[in-house]
Amino acid sequence: MNSLTLGNYYPGNSLLHKIDPRIKLSLSLVFMIGIFFLDKPLSLGVYALGILVLILISRIDALTILKQVRPVIFFSIFAFIINIFSVPGDVLARLGPLQITREGLITGFLMMSRLILLVIGSSLLMTLTTTSLLLADSIESLLSPLKVVKVPVHDIAMMISIALRFIPTLADEADKIMKAQSARGANYDTGKFFDRIKGMVTILIPLFVSAIKRAEDLAVAMESRCYRGDMERTKYKPLKLQTRDIVFLIVALLFMTGVLLIQFLL
Amino acid sequence: MQNNKRLQVLIEIALFAALAMILDFIPTPKGFKITVKMLPIIILALRRGLWPGIMGGLLWSILQIVLGEADIISPVQVFLDYLFSFSLIGMAGLFQPAMQRALAPKNHKMGKPIGLAVSATLVGSFLRYCIHFISGFVYYGQYAPEGQSPYLYSFLFNGTDFLFETATCIVVMIILAGFYNTLIRVKEN
Numbered sequence: 001m002n003s004l005t006l007g008n009y010y011p012g013n014s015l016l017h018k019i020d021p022r023i024k025l026s027l028s029l030v031f032m033i034g035i036f037f038l039d040k041p042l043s044l045g046v047y048a049l050g051i052l053v054l055i056l057i058s059r060i061d062a063l064t065i066l067k068q069v070r071p072v073i074f075f076s077i078f079a080f081i082i083n084i085f086s087v088p089g090d091v092l093a094r095l096g097p098l099q100i101t102r103e104g105l106i107t108g109f110l111m112m113s114r115l116i117l118l119v120i121g122s123s124l125l126m127t128l129t130t131t132s133l134l135l136a137d138s139i140e141s142l143l144s145p146l147k148v149v150k151v152p153v154h155d156i157a158m159m160i161s162i163a164l165r166f167i168p169t170l171a172d173e174a175d176k177i178m179k180a181q182s183a184r185g186a187n188y189d190t191g192k193f194f195d196r197i198k199g200m201v202t203i204l205i206p207l208f209v210s211a212i213k214r215a216e217d218l219a220v221a222m223e224s225r226c227y228r229g230d231m232e233r234t235k236y237k238p239l240k241l242q243t244r245d246i247v248f249l250i251v252a253l254l255f256m257t258g259v260l261l262i263q264f265l266l
Numbered sequence: 267m268q269n270n271k272r273l274q275v276l277i278e279i280a281l282f283a284a285l286a287m288i289l290d291f292i293p294t295p296k297g298f299k300i301t302v303k304m305l306p307i308i309i310l311a312l313r314r315g316l317w318p319g320i321m322g323g324l325l326w327s328i329l330q331i332v333l334g335e336a337d338i339i340s341p342v343q344v345f346l347d348y349l350f351s352f353s354l355i356g357m358a359g360l361f362q363p364a365m366q367r368a369l370a371p372k373n374h375k376m377g378k379p380i381g382l383a384v385s386a387t388l389v390g391s392f393l394r395y396c397i398h399f400i401s402g403f404v405y406y407g408q409y410a411p412e413g414q415s416p417y418l419y420s421f422l423f424n425g426t427d428f429l430f431e432t433a434t435c436i437v438v439m440i441i442l443a444g445f446y447n448t449l450i451r452v453k454e455n
Contacts, residue, residue, distance in 0.1 A: 008334040029341055036340065071337050075406070118339060127334030135332045155276055159325050160332070162280040163287070167329075170281070171288045197434070200302070201441050208309065208449050211281045218281075219274035227273065 008068070010128045016058040017129045020245040021138035027252050028125035034256045035118050039110060043263035044117070050255050051117055054124050068123040069116050076112040083108030134239075136160040141239060155229055162218070170211065177206045279318050282310040283325035287333070301431055302438050304355055308390050311359035312383065312450045319356030319390075327352035343405040351397035358390035369451040379446050383439045388432060395428040 016024075038044050055065060069076075089103030126135060140157035147153050181202045188199030285306040307326060311319025327348035330336045338344050361382045368378045402420030442449065 032338070032341055072339070115339065119337075122338050123334060127332075132332045136328075139328065139332070156321075156325070156328075159276055159280040159283070159321070160328060162277060163284040163325060163329055164332070166281055167284045167287055170284050174288055194437075197437055198441060201438055204302070204305070204438070205442070205445055205449070207285065208306070211285055211306075212278065212449070215274055215278040215281050218277050219270060222277075223270050223273060229273070229276075 008123070008127050009131050010058075010060050010064055012059060012129065014057055014059045014129070015244070015248075016054065016124070018244075019129075019248050020239060020241055021130045021134045022141055022239060023241075023245050023249050024125045024130060025135070025138050025142060027249065028122045030253070030256060031121050031125070032118060034260060035114060035121070037260060038114065038263050040263055040266075041106070041110065042266060043259050044110060044113060046262055047259050048113065048117055050259070051121050051124070054121070058124060058129055060124070060128060064128070065120060065124075068128070069119055072115055072119050076115045079115065080108040080112040083111055132164055133161065136164060137235070137239060158229065166214075170207070173210060174203065174207055177203050181206075275314050275318050278314065279310060279322045279325060282306040283322050283329055286322075286326045287329050287335075302435055304387075304391060304394070304431060305435055305438060307352075307355045308358045308383075308387050308435065308439075309449055311356050311390065312362055312365050312386055313452055314359070315362040316356065316359035319359035319362075320353045321356070323352040323355040323394075324349060340405055343401055346397055346401035346404075351394045351401070354393040354397060355390040357393050358386035360389065361386040365450060366452065369446055376443050376446075379450075380440060380443050383443075383446070383450075384436050387435045387439055391428065391432040391435065395424050398424045398427075 035047060038047060084100050084104040085098045087101055087104035087107050089101035091099045092102055092105070093100045130138075136157065139160070140153060143151070143153045143156070181199075186199050186202045188196050188203075191199075283306070286303050289301070289303045289306070307319060307322045310322045327336075330352075331338070331344065331348060336344065336348055365379060365382045365386070368382060399420050402424050403416040406416070406420065
């Protein structure tokens with residue numbers, strides 16, 4: 001299945017790609033929380049500048065960045081339009097019973113840019129510049145304090161890596177099953193609604209059965225290689241904090257503090 | 267042997283969550299807003315019970331976040347809309363003991379298993395969309411205009427999704443009835 005692109009990782013070699021994923025994950029949480037306090041043009045503008053710097057550092061092209069916004073574009077336009085008409089203030093224009101106010105225009109625009117900046121920021125820091133395996137590793141690492149309260153962090157991490165490893169395999173299998181069933185005359189593109197659902201089921205059944213079988217085989221294979229969930233697993237490339245990670249973290253935190261100071265003091 | 271069974275359950279959880287991810291690539295009837303992506307988690311829950319089901323849902327949501335399929339607008343929204351709501355699909359596992367009993371080799375009537383499968387789908391899906399509804403009016407509601415009800419907006423938005431997805435999953439569950447023995451019943455070894 002060649003058309004299958006997994007995740008939206010953008011391969012690259014920039015500084016942002018190399019920063020420790022745990023730092024990026026925690027920072028995107030900080031930025032996400034931070035942006036919710038911003039509702040003035042100046043602080044949002046400075047925040048936008050920061051995001052622009054991140055984009056430049058990451059050397060990701062504008063089109064890819066814009067694609068990240070697609071899922072929220074409908075919603076942000078909706079929020080914009082609703083705000084134009086609903087916020088009271090100086091009336092700029094009238095459309096029948098509706099009126100567009102200056103304040104509405106400003107609030108709508110700020111709302112929209114806040115949402116878009118948020119989406120760009122978090123995808124820049126996380127999915128665009130970090131492979132899904134590294135993200136999973138960093139989730140495990142950040143969750144590891146929960147081991148104290150008996151959360152099976154290790155099991156969760158093992159399951160994430162197995163799932164990520166097998167998504168392409170299972171997708172490939174789904175593709176094969178689809179072709180095999182088409183060759184037998186199954187049909188999921190034409191016919192009545194109910195027939196199409198039936199066609200879908202002819203793919204689902206072999207897919208489920210093979211997943212169950214595969215799980216059994218995999219468990220036996222891991223068992224026979226002495227896999228023990230409770231032992232600390234070693235990694236080929238363990239995550240290690242470097243000086244540049246710390247510097248990046250400090251600069252980013254200072255920036256966020258600055259933006260919040262602008263918001264609340266100016 | 268005990269450890270082997272536990273490991274097998276863990277791997278089944280991983281593979282079923284992966285299945286939920288890839289059902290995107292299976293053609294669904296065009297022009298209809300339907301999806302059966304919840305189905306692997308419900309089948310997992312009916313096979314292995316409550317906790318594996320919940321873990322499966324949780325894992326599915328983590329995969330969506332890690333692979334960049336999630337719409338992220340706030341940490342708490344991510345928790346509600348993904349981690350929490352998808353885990354709740356696993357509550358379908360409440361029906362697992364009854365289901366396994368109903369599928370025991372001596373039983374040949376299909377009425378009871380179908381009823382249980384349908385109720386499991388309903389419960390899992392309903393709980394999931396309850397959380398989507400809450401997150402809808404809390405997080406997307408702040409973008410709604412003042413004076414207009416975010417509850418109604420969230421209800422309409424999530425309600426239609428809920429109806430379509432649940433109805434499709436139930437229809438598929440009923441069509442699958444002949445295969446419960448292979449898909450859902452866990453054979454003792």
